[in-house]
Amino acid sequence: MSHLTMIKPLTFCSFKHRPSSHIQSLFRKLTMTATLGAVIAMSGCSLLSVYKIDLPQGTPITQTEAQKLKVGMNQNQVLYILGSPAIKDTLEPNRWDYIYDYKAGTDGSRKGIANVKNASQHLIVYFDANGVVTRIEGLESLPVS
Known part of the structure; x- marks a missing residue:
């Protein structure tokens, strides 16, 4: 017998012995x-x-906060009450715009907070050349509280 005939073929998966x-x-x-x-x-x-984050942009101001503003206040007093404006236009330096937009993310949606779009909350404060408030517009666009 030769040495090749003595070696059995090696099978890894023999399905012959298992039933179908x-x-x-x-x-x-x-x-x-x-x-x-x-x-x-x-x-x-x-x-x-x-998860989506809430996107607040600008300064959220309520009517009660904005009603603290009075004609005759200076710019520092306005900054103290409302904070920095969203827009200080270099072409119109005597006008400050406080704009607020909000897009509810996961947490805001769960809490039922509505979106604020297209700068619908927009407060405008006008100053004279000396930095004294002369006019305030947009109080009606702000939320009550």
Whole structure:
């Protein structure tokens, strides 16, 4: 006998000794596991969403805060009451614009906070050449509280 005929062929997956029903059962389990995993993964995509931050832009001012402003105040007093304006126009330095926009993110939506769009909250303070308030516009566009 030669040395080549004495070596048995090595088989890693021999299906000869297993009944076909066992293979079918194994294939069914594998298919069910893969299907269940895909269903869970897809349901997770629809249930969970990306966290979105709230986007406040500008200075939120209420009517009660803005009513503290009086004609005759100076610019430092206005800064103390309202803070820095959103717009200080270099072409019109005697006008300060306080604009506020808000886009609700995940937390704002959960709390039911409405969006404020297109600068609908817009307060304008006019000064004379000496920096004294002469006129205030837009109080009605601000929220009460």
